[in-house]
Amino acid sequence: MGKIEQAWSRGFSRREALAGLASFLAASPLLHAQRDPWPLGPHRRFLGFDEMRDVFDFEPIFRANVPLSIYDYTAHGTESEFTLRRNRDAFDWVQLVGGGGVDPADVDTSTELFGHQMPSPIMLAPTSRQRDLHPDGELGMHRAATTTSTTMIVSNSSSFQFPEIAEAADGPLWYQRYATRQMDPNREALDAGLEAGAQAFVVTIDQQASYYERDLHVRHLGGRPRQVQRRTPRNPPNPYRVGASRLWYEWTLFDDLRPMIEVPMLAKGILTGDGAKKCLEHGVDGIIVSNHGGRALDYGPSTLEVLAEVVEAVGGRVPVLIDSGFRRGADVLKALALGADAVCLGRASRWGLGAFGEPGAQKVLEIVNAELKQAMASVGAASLAAIDRHIVKTNFP
């Protein structure tokens, strides 16, 4: 073999040269930067609408649909997110026991709250800014709720005004408010809500401070510039990392609001029996046991752990609702067994709306309701009246 032939035989073939270039590009930090930093968990491809089996199936689709900051705003909890995790862990500490013998088709989940008939004890928790999740926002959520005969609680910080949401469908609505210290704005908001047909008012008292450490690097939250302690006359600076508008709540707030509210008034954010008793002393008509889905005070208990204490303190005088961490029908059943009258879904409904708009929100509600019927049939409870402490064994740490 001559010199030139030898050089050719030792040199790169065209195929080797292309393979070399491809490996270089694959390892290049430039291409790496294009990769999705949040791969779709266990899924190798997007599941389609008809493949949604449980509520968790909706979350990765929602995450893929929206900018990361919008996903994060829904997902995150306060500080170390201990309470966020504990809300879910708590369901592992409650076993369902009992005996079958009931066909799910014969299960009746209907109930009554404040004189209104409801086909199911599952409701929608108030959650803010739903147009960030899908252009239909609260209008789509209300239509989905109406189709499934679900009562929806509209957030104080909704993307659409309450009357507009009420116009979108004719299902039952409640109205949630973060009360202001000056009573006039409360009066105006409550009047507008009543005029538009709100069946009840929910006064949220728990979100005193919210601090999502995981979002510190994010300069836009929910698609808008991050608000860090804006110094305005209405929102003066304070050392507590949250606007002053929510720092003043006292029990007497309910005394001030009560005369303005002609419909039932509920307190949202109660986690102790003593807190529930205070509410009753101050004219509250219903309690929502909630830690804001792990977005209020971190290192507090899960709501499921404290539910029985609150129910006992209330002693049947007013309805007790619960939220925070509920994703499955079996979760709902556990809360009903521990004494809740109804259960509200927060993130679960946002995942549905964010994944597929109105049909997604509807499907989430259908799935959890079907799961509840299935779980009730499995423990042998044909109606809500047949659910009691005997169908659960608790093992809270």
Ligand SMILES: Cc1cc2nc3c(=O)[nH]c(=O)nc-3n(C[C@H](O)[C@H](O)[C@H](O)COP(=O)(O)O)c2cc1C
């Ligand atoms: C993104 C987001 C926004 C929320 N906005 C409000 C709100 O405006 N008013 C309110 O009372 N609660 C709000 N909450 C709390 C919910 O009403 C509810 O307590 C919580 O979502 C229940 O926990 P879950 O998301 O695990 O179901 C919000 C929760 C989330 C996740």
